[in-house]
Amino acid sequence: xxxxxxxxxxxxxxxxxxxxxxxxxxxxxxxxxxxxxxxxxxxxxxxxxxxxxxxxxxxxxxxxxxxxxxxxxxxxxxxxxxxxxxxxxxxxxxxxxxxxxxxxxxxxxxxxxxxxxxxxxxxxxxxxxxxxxxxxxxxxxxxxxxxxxxxxxxxxxxxxxxxxxxxxxxxxxxxxxxxxxxxxxxxxxxxxxxxxxxxxxxxxxxxxxxxxxxxxxxxxxxxxxxxxxxxxxxxxxxxxxxxxxxxxxxxxxxxxx
Amino acid sequence: xxxxxxxxxxxxxxxxxxxxxxxxxxxxxxxxxxxxxxxxxxxxxxxxxxxxxxxxxxxxxxxxxxxxxxxxxxxxxxxxxxxxxxxxxxxxxxxxxxxxxxxxxxxxxxxxxxxxxxxxxxxxxxxxxxxxxxxxxxxxxxxxxxxxxxxxxxxxxxxxxxxxxxxxxxxxxxxxxxxxxxxxxxxxxxxxxxxxxxxxxxxxxxxxxxxxxxxxxxxxxxxxxxxxxxxxxxxxxxxxxxxxxxxxxxxxxxxxxxxxxxxxxxxxxxxxxxxxxxxxxxxxxxxxxxxxxxxxxxxxxxx
Numbered sequence: 200x201x202x203x204x205x206x207x208x209x210x211x212x213x214x215x216x217x218x219x220x221x222x223x224x225x226x227x228x229x230x231x232x233x234x235x236x237x238x239x240x241x242x243x244x245x246x247x248x249x250x251x252x253x254x255x256x257x258x259x260x261x262x263x264x265x266x267x268x269x270x271x272x273x274x275x276x277x278x279x280x281x282x283x284x285x286x287x288x289x290x291x292x293x294x295x296x297x298x299x300x301x302x303x304x305x306x307x308x309x310x311x312x313x314x315x316x317x318x319x320x321x322x323x324x325x326x327x328x329x330x331x332x333x334x335x336x337x338x339x340x341x342x343x344x345x346x347x348x349x350x351x352x353x354x355x356x357x358x359x360x361x362x363x364x365x366x367x368x369x370x371x372x373x374x375x376x377x378x379x380x381x382x383x384x385x386x387x388x389x390x391x392x393x394x395x396x397x398x399x400x401x402x403x404x405x406x407x408x409x410x411x412x413x414x415x416x417x418x419x420x421x422x423x424x425x426x427x428x429x430x431x432x433x434x435x436x437x438x439x440x441x442x443x444x445x446x447x448x449x450x451x452x453x454x455x456x
Numbered sequence: 457x458x459x460x461x462x463x464x465x466x467x468x469x470x471x472x473x474x475x476x477x478x479x480x481x482x483x484x485x486x487x488x489x490x491x492x493x494x495x496x497x498x499x500x501x502x503x504x505x506x507x508x509x510x511x512x513x514x515x516x517x518x519x520x521x522x523x524x525x526x527x528x529x530x531x532x533x534x535x536x537x538x539x540x541x542x543x544x545x546x547x548x549x550x551x552x553x554x555x556x557x558x559x560x561x562x563x564x565x566x567x568x569x570x571x572x573x574x575x576x577x578x579x580x581x582x583x584x585x586x587x588x589x590x591x592x593x594x595x596x597x598x599x600x601x602x603x604x605x606x607x608x609x610x611x612x613x614x615x616x617x618x619x620x621x622x623x624x625x626x627x628x629x630x631x632x633x634x635x636x637x638x639x640x641x642x643x644x645x646x647x648x649x650x651x652x653x654x655x656x657x658x659x660x661x662x663x664x665x666x667x668x669x670x671x672x673x674x675x676x677x678x679x680x681x682x683x684x685x686x687x688x689x690x691x692x693x694x695x696x697x698x699x700x701x702x703x704x705x706x707x708x709x710x711x712x713x714x715x716x717x718x719x720x721x722x723x724x725x726x727x728x729x730x731x732x733x734x735x736x737x738x739x740x741x742x743x744x745x746x747x748x749x750x751x752x753x754x755x756x757x758x759x
Contacts, residue, residue, distance in 0.1 A: 216697045218697060332670055334670035334671050395719050397720045397721065399518075424696075424726070427695040430721045
């Protein structure tokens with residue numbers, strides 16, 4: 200069983216990306232052996248009113264049991280709390296907010312309010328550190344990357360908050376993990392999509408130092424080819440139970456409980 | 457036009473092995489022997505004891521270990537001087553270049569069946585660069601690595617390229633895909649600048665380094681359309697959806713070579729994705745045949 204917690208549907212505004220339709224995503228999942236994907240509506244990360252993408256996301260994922268919806272919320276706009284309630288009702292595995300794309304302070308009052316509400320609703324909040332390598336971003340793509348300091352502040356801001364962070368590299372993960380108490384760090388999960396494998400062996404190092412329990416399988420597809428996350432796993436010498444935890448167990452037990 | 461290369465004396469054909477995996481038989485006029493499926497990594501790096509990396513042995517071992525899992529037959533590697541310890545990575549001093557190239561040659565001698573080397577030089581030291589290339593090639597190195605010590609379009613690169621042409625070895629050039637400004641620590645070049653150099657040396661084969669290594673690869677692909685003597689190495693940490701499709705559309709499978717650079721997981725991912733995009737013959741081109749055509753005859757075991 201392999202669960203991809205980090206997948207998207209819909210067009211990317213800064214370049215043409217193949218495979219952004221539900222059918223395209225399912226084909227890619229079949230190609231690399233992904234059983235289930237947690238999907239966000241990619242345009243919603245950029246729209247002024249991301250709530251306008253939620254209905255489409257629910258309709259689409261309702262038609263395909265392998266896709267689970269991760270709706271994007273904007274805590275600066277009225278109605279976000281109802282959208283959060285709807286996500287609970289719909290059985291969404293998480294909700295997401297990428298504050299810098301919405302012009303929000305990453306650890307500002309709106310985000311703290313959202314984190315607290317997600318904690319109360321027992322729903323993980325997903326955030327991406329980045330979507331693309333900073334060196335290649337479109338000149339018009341100017342939103343800042345998620346700062347590690349903001350993430351430390353958010354996880355401290357509510358004792359029930361559970362945060363799922365995607366597209367983080369080794370340095371970012373270490374800064375936040377070891378900059379948090381063990382109790383805080385236990386409420387953070389990291390997807391492996393941006394962590395380097397051999398010969399630097401960042402993923403192997405993090406699994407040993409931060410612990411397997413904190414990591415989940417994610418790809419960032421279709422912006423990134425999903426083969427990369429699969430290759431990372433296959434280059435590790437992981438025990439079967441650790442691999443199962445990484446590929447699906449942590450997402451199901453830790454994040455979905 | 458690609459520089460004229462002697463026709464290969466050896467042709468490979470796919471045969472099923474006893475293990476059910478693809479293997480290759482070398483069909484020659486005198487014998488047939490089975491060898492593993494070829495995969496050439498044209499963009500690898502190794503470290504040595506005079507770099508800032510205390511873990512240099514582990515990193516080298518990790519590359520070889522991962523290479524064995526991926527099925528890399530030959531790592532064609534470079535060492536960028538002291539990687540910043542006694543001179544900057546992209547502006548290496550002559551003594552650091554000599555030490556780094558010697559360390560790579562020592563590794564090649566330790567693993568003669570797995571490692572080949574590029575001679576890394578700094579074009580700002582013309583006489584040293586030419587002497588170092590001669591020394592490295594005489595010792596068995598098979599190409600020239602230019603990183604970011606001098607802009608690719610600069611005339612100082614001409615004597616190096618002339619020597620590459622005379623010796624029949626390719627030039628792997630570090631490229632920042634669409635360099636919009638200068639970046640600290642390197643005098644990086646982009647594809648337009650590399651293609652300017654390549655146009656001055658139509659008989660030399662160039663490899664544009666790490667298409668996935670940072671920057672706007674679409675800018676590079678547009679520039680490559682009119683540079684037939686520049687091949688594209690798809691290495692780098694970038695695994696953007698659509699990048700490989702665009703690369704194949706821009707230059708065709710005949711000008712794509714496979715490599716890993718600093719992240720072998722992403723290299724393996726792109727290799728797997730290419731297998732999904734290409735037919736069997738084109739896969740073999742990208743896996744090794746294109747590389748074998750770029751390097752001198754006899755550079756690899758199948759030659």
